[in-house]
Amino acid sequence: SQTIHQWPATLVQPVGSPLSLECTVEGTSNPNLYWYRQAAGRGLQLLFYSVGIGQISSEVPQNLSASRPQDRQFILSSKKLLLSDSGFYLCAWSVEGLAGIYEQYFGPGTRLTVT
Amino acid sequence: QKEVEQDPGPLSVPEGAIVSLNCTYSNSAFQYFMWYRQYSRKGPELLMYTYSSGNKEDGRFTAQVDKSSKYISLFIRDSQPSDSATYLCAMSRLLSARQLTFGSGTQLTVLP
Numbered sequence: 767s768q769t770i771h772q773w774p775a776t777l778v779q780p781v782g783s784p785l786s787l788e789c790t791v792e793g794t795s796n797p798n799l800y801w802y803r804q805a806a807g808r809g810l811q812l813l814f815y816s817v818g819i820g821q822i823s824s825e826v827p828q829n830l831s832a833s834r835p836q837d838r839q840f841i842l843s844s845k846k847l848l849l850s851d852s853g854f855y856l857c858a859w860s861v862e863g864l865a866g867i868y869e870q871y872f873g874p875g876t877r878l879t880v881t
Numbered sequence: 882q883k884e885v886e887q888d889p890g891p892l893s894v895p896e897g898a899i900v901s902l903n904c905t906y907s908n909s910a911f912q913y914f915m916w917y918r919q920y921s922r923k924g925p926e927l928l929m930y931t932y933s934s935g936n937k938e939d940g941r942f943t944a945q946v947d948k949s950s951k952y953i954s955l956f957i958r959d960s961q962p963s964d965s966a967t968y969l970c971a972m973s974r975l976l977s978a979r980q981l982t983f984g985s986g987t988q989l990t991v992l993p
Contacts, residue, residue: 772924798979809887809969809985810925817979856924860979865932867913868979870971872924 768793772857772873779880785830785844787876789857792838797859798868799840801832804854804875816840852880884908887970887984896993900957904970904984907951911972911982914946916955919967919986928968929955960991 769792779785791797798817802810812825814832822832829848833841840857855876860868887904894900902916913932917925929944931937937944943956953972957964970984 809885809983812980815980854922858924865913866975867930867932868973868981869915869927869930870981871927872917875922875924877922 768859768871770857770859770871770873772855772876774876775874776877777879779847779878781849781880782846785842785847785851785878787842787855787857787878789840789842789873790838791859794838794859794861796837797861799834799838800858800860800870801840801842802856802858804856806853810856814842847880849880852878854878882907884911885970885972885982885984888987889985891988891990893990893992894960896960896962896991898960898991900960900964900989900991902955902957902968902970902987902989904953904972905951906953906972906982908974909948909951910974911951912975913973914944914953915971915981916942916944917969917971917983918964919969921966925969962991962993965990 771790800815801813804810816822816834830844857873858870860870885906915930916928918928919925934946934948941958945954967986967988969986971981973981
């Protein structure tokens with residue numbers, strides 16, 4: 767069965783510090799990978815998605831970047847964090863299922879607080 | 882106007898009640914519809930998906946899609962305290978099915 771891991775679970779970082787969040791998926795090959803941010807009481811905002819190694823699409827211009835160095839590894843980074851980067855970061859994966867639906871499955875999330 | 886609108890609640894019901902959660906959307910290109918459940922401080926988990934108008938049932942959960950009205954619903958029968966969570970609707974377009982557009986979520990509390 768497929769499993770998705772995210773770490774760390776919780777992170778407190780000062781403004782201006784760098785960021786690296788990691789996500790790995792087990793039990794599937796060539797998944798689509800996604801990074802979302804969820805603000806308190808809000809829906810999910812898609813930040814990046816990737817259909818393969820080195821292929822990253824950015825949905826929201828900001829000071830964050832993403833990389834996919836391996837098939838099942840997705841990394842979210844920042845060189846200098848802003849207060850507005852605080853939130854709940856979720857990684858997700860999908861593959862094509864029945865009738866062309868791409869069901870997305872989420873990791874446990876990383877709660878980031880920028881102070 | 883947001884592409885997907887969802888009543889944020891909060892919604893509070895007694896145990897055993899029938900719960901109705903709803904989303905409306907504006908873009909007729911949406912063809913695939915999903916419901917996610919998110920417990921506090923956890924990642925969302927997929928409950929149900931459908932790609933056609935009508936009803937789809939899974940245990941106590943029924944997903945309903947009305948494409949003509951651009952309206953989807955999730956019904957929970959015999960609600961339990963363990964159903965207390967935020968419910969998110971999500972949908973995708975036929976030609977960009979890899980990407981989902983989410984509603985903002987409805988917070989549900991089922992009181993014992």
